[in-house]
Amino acid sequence: MHAGSIRSPLTWFVHLSVLFLVVLWTLPTAGLFISSVRDKDQIVASGWWTALSTSTQNAIYRAPAPDKQVEENGEFVISGNVFEGGKGNVTAFGASSQQPAAYEAGATAELKDGQKLTVLENGDFRITSATAMEGTRGQRIFYTAAVPPRFTLDNYRTVLSAEGIGASFLNSLTVAIPSTIIPILVAAFAAYALAWMQFPGRSLILAVIVGLLVVPLQMSLIPLLKMYNEVGAFFGISSKGYFGIWLAHMGFGLPLAIYLLRNYIAGLPREIMESARVDGASDFTIFTKIVLPLSYPALASFAIFQFLWTWNDLLVAMVFLGTGNDELVLTGRLVNLLGSRGGKWEILTASAFITIIVPLLVFFTLQRYLVRGLLAGSVKGG
Incomplete structure (x- = not known):
């Protein structure tokens, strides 16, 4: 082997230093870009390096106001989905901030005035009451969910x-x-x-x-x-x-x-x-x-x-x-x-x-x- 073809330790040190600096500057930029196309709730819940994995989120959803209730088989019902068009799996839910995960998905929670709340694993919820519900604001639903990666351009829009x-x-x-x-x-x-x-x-x-x-x-x-x-x-x-x-x-x-x-x-x-x-x-x-x-x-x-x-x-x-x-x-x-x-x-x-x-x-x-x-x-x- 020709002596000139052997790289000195100083050359290797320079190359490794340059590589380190490139990585040092590239990683934050990549993280910034990945975060910019993530769903805003997932940005709060986890770092950009978890963007391709399912994340666990604690969130609050406010159900429609009582003026949206409908009567079904003698019951007054308000229904919907806590994910608002997204996807995820609810693992637990609650009706108050003191006990946000008091019930497992599929269970029924007893609310005030005889109302009942049921949240399924796919996020579908149903609030029922034997009498007409009153008030101007909807019921808050606290839930814990496993949410798959979601990417969007809403932040740019x-x-x-x-x-x-x-x-x-x-x-x-x-x-x-x-x-x-x-x-x-x-x-x-x-x-x-x-x-x-x-x-x-x-x-x-x-x-x-x-x-x-x-x-x-x-x-x-x-x-x-x-x-x-x-x-x-x-x-x-x-x-x-x-x-x-x-x-x-x-x-x-x-x-x-x-x-x-x-x-x-x-x-x-x-x-x-x-x-x-x-x-x-x-x-x-x-x-x-x-x-x-x-x-x-x-x-x-x-x-x-x-x-x-x-x-x-x-x-x-x-x-x-x-x-x-x-x-x-x-x-x-x-x-x-x-x-x-x-x-x-x-x-x-x-x-x-x-x-x-x-x-x-x-x-x-x-x-x-x-x-x-x-x-x-x-x-x-x-």
């Missing part, structure tokens, strides 16, 4: 049919696309100047940019908004609008963009720049004709990160756009769908997958540049 979801989708695109393109254009010019142009204070500017990488967004957001309001009042610009959020995202994205692009551009062959200058090319011509075409990997790498951040952003959008019905971005709309107390949290998984559709398209379109751009931007310098 709830999200996609929600009022205003289309407008919020367009709002997110209106925020994310310019907030990605503008920082790239500005950062590319700045990165070229810091990499190849000689001027006083260049090193100091680069040091400040590196320092800005660690400034938290939450700490600088309020001062930025105050300054923007003062400038906007001077020029007659509204504090709420897309222009403000574009500027905010540009400001927060520029330090990383300039640092990444500067390192990449500084590593381009010096001979190309010198040959272009000998031929009489200006800095602008060198930048547009040589540097930009060679910098696609780094530009695409930053575009992925910037788009993911701006697309999923909620805080900056709420501050600079507001929380009105017409200004909500997609993330804000989905938060509102969940309710103030998270009462519809079962649609959370479906909402998550809907929000990642566009970022996934961007990522898979530009991913071939990602690794090249990151590696080159992190190891090259000038």
Whole structure:
């Protein structure tokens, strides 16, 4: 066996580490998708890894109100099925929260006013009374059931049919696309100047940019908004609008963009720049004709990160756009769908997958540049 064909322990370690990271990220995503197509009751009862197995659920069903009763052979009857069109096997049931599993399936429970409740294994129930039943609310039926796997698209239908979801989708695109393109254009010019142009204070500017990488967004957001309001009042610009959020995202994205692009551009062959200058090319011509075409990997790498951040952003959008019905971005709309107390949290998984559709398209379109751009931007310098 050739010595070069034997892989070193370090190579195996790298491969296993990559495999571990892939599994670490893939499993939660798979679990999120499986949960998004499960029945909401099963999401509550069991984890996504049990999606293909029968689950045991404790549930409550409210029977129809007494105005739905019918008379059969001298008895007043209310009937139905606790599964409401689904399938399952009832193992026990009860008529009160203190004893939710007091009776086995098929048994008859004695209720108030001489009423009787029978729940069969297939979920069929029957409430009977010798006299007409009174009241405005139906009897609660507590039951324990073994329910087979159920998959549905109801969670997606709830999200996609929600009022205003289309407008919020367009709002997110209106925020994310310019907030990605503008920082790239500005950062590319700045990165070229810091990499190849000689001027006083260049090193100091680069040091400040590196320092800005660690400034938290939450700490600088309020001062930025105050300054923007003062400038906007001077020029007659509204504090709420897309222009403000574009500027905010540009400001927060520029330090990383300039640092990444500067390192990449500084590593381009010096001979190309010198040959272009000998031929009489200006800095602008060198930048547009040589540097930009060679910098696609780094530009695409930053575009992925910037788009993911701006697309999923909620805080900056709420501050600079507001929380009105017409200004909500997609993330804000989905938060509102969940309710103030998270009462519809079962649609959370479906909402998550809907929000990642566009970022996934961007990522898979530009991913071939990602690794090249990151590696080159992190190891090259000038």
